[in-house]
Amino acid sequence: NAGVTQTPKFQVLKTGQSMTLQCAQDMNHNSMYWYRQDPGMGLRLIYYSASEGTTDKGEVPNGYNVSRLNKREFSLRLESAAPSQTSVYFCASRRGQGANEQFFGPGTRLTVL
Amino acid sequence: GDSVTQMEGPVTLSEEAFLTINCTYTATGYPSLFWYVQYPGEGLQLLLKATKADDKGSNKGFEATYRKETTSFHLEKGSVQVSDSAVYFCALSEAANNDMRFGAGTRLTVKP
Numbered sequence: 537n538a539g540v541t542q543t544p545k546f547q548v549l550k551t552g553q554s555m556t557l558q559c560a561q562d563m564n565h566n567s568m569y570w571y572r573q574d575p576g577m578g579l580r581l582i583y584y585s586a587s588e589g590t591t592d593k594g595e596v597p598n599g600y601n602v603s604r605l606n607k608r609e610f611s612l613r614l615e616s617a618a619p620s621q622t623s624v625y626f627c628a629s630r631r632g633q634g635a636n637e638q639f640f641g642p643g644t645r646l647t648v649l
Numbered sequence: 650g651d652s653v654t655q656m657e658g659p660v661t662l663s664e665e666a667f668l669t670i671n672c673t674y675t676a677t678g679y680p681s682l683f684w685y686v687q688y689p690g691e692g693l694q695l696l697l698k699a700t701k702a703d704d705k706g707s708n709k710g711f712e713a714t715y716r717k718e719t720t721s722f723h724l725e726k727g728s729v730q731v732s733d734s735a736v737y738f739c740a741l742s743e744a745a746n747n748d749m750r751f752g753a754g755t756r757l758t759v760k761p
Contacts, residue, residue, distance in 0.1 A: 540692075567747055578738065578753040579693075586747045594748065626692055630749075636742075637683060638749055640692035 537562050540641035542627050548647045549617045557612040557644050559627030567630040568610035569638065570594075570602060572623040579626065585610055617648045651676045655739045655752035662729055662759050670724040670755050672713075672739035680741040682706075682715055682722040687736045687754070696724075696737070729759045 540561045549555055561568065566587045571579040581594030585604040599621060601613045610629075614621060624645050628638040656671040674680065681700045685693040697706030702717035711726045722739060739752040 569748070576753065579751040581748055584748060592747075628693075637695045637698060638693075640685075640694070642690075642692045 539563065540627055540629055540639050542625075542641040542644050544644060545642070546645050548649065549614075550649050551618060553617050554613065554615050555617065555646075556614075557625055557627075557646075558609070559611065559641060560609045561627075561629040561639070562608065563629060563631070563639065564607070565629035565631050565639070566607075567632070568604065569628040569630070570600075570610070570612045571626045571628065572596065572621075573626060573643075574623050582612065582625075614646075617646075619648045622646060622648045651680065651741060651743060651750050653739050653741055653750050653752040655737075655755055657753070657755070659756040659758060662757070664731055664759055664761050665728045666759075668724070668726040668729045668733075668757070670737055670739075670757070672722045672724065672752060674720050674722065674739075674741050676720075676741055676743060678743050679717075680743045682713070683740040683742070683749070684711070684713055684722070684724050685738040685740060685751075687738065689735075693738060729757070731759050731761055733757060734759050 543558045569584040570582040583602040585591045588607045627641040630638045652675045683698045684696040686696045687693045697708040699706040699715040705714045713724045736754045738754045742749045
């Protein structure tokens with residue numbers, strides 16, 4: 537099992553450009569998540585999908601959109617990138633709620649110039 | 650709402666020293682508690698967890714006990730190694746919620 541995979545690993549964008557971050561999991565998990573990690577701020581939830589066909593906003597959704605393409609895949613789109621979106625982005629998946637842990641991908645380091 | 654507060658870092662220790670990283674939480678219900686570890690350039694990995702009061706989670710020499718009376722879940726290790734250098738995150742999850750709340754992270758550096 538590959539677990540949670542993310543592409544790309546690194547990306548540099550200019551202000552105003554768009555891009556999609558891809559995430560896939562092969563653990564048959566229902567829930568998937570997108571976080572951003574900034575120095576000194578821990579992880580902040582951008583969007584999550586509790587199950588195929590549903591998505592919900594997290595703590596910092598502005599400037600992002602998501603698509604739960606199927607049970608395996610959950611993509612994050614930046615329509616018009618801004619320097620404030622420079623961050624490391626992590627995708628995670630989880631079997632259910634409560635006591636179940638989240639499994640994380642290796643991250644995408646995004647720089648917006 | 651639910652939240653997690655953990656001690657600010659960075660923490661620098663010598664090899665074989667005793668480690669404590671404090672974590673306290675605020676929750677409306679009875680959450681499960683987790684410690685994750687992040688090595689440089691990698692994603693977070695689950696280190697240990699506890700699902701109810703007085704449970705002790707343990708893994709790789711690390712331990713944490715779920716203390717409901719003090720709303721705490723402090724991470725401890727008796728003798729740290731250079732390879733333990735990483736960022737450690739405390740987190741909680743309520744049964745009724747789908748999300749997980751993370752602390753800000755504590756960077757640990759262990760020197761030989």
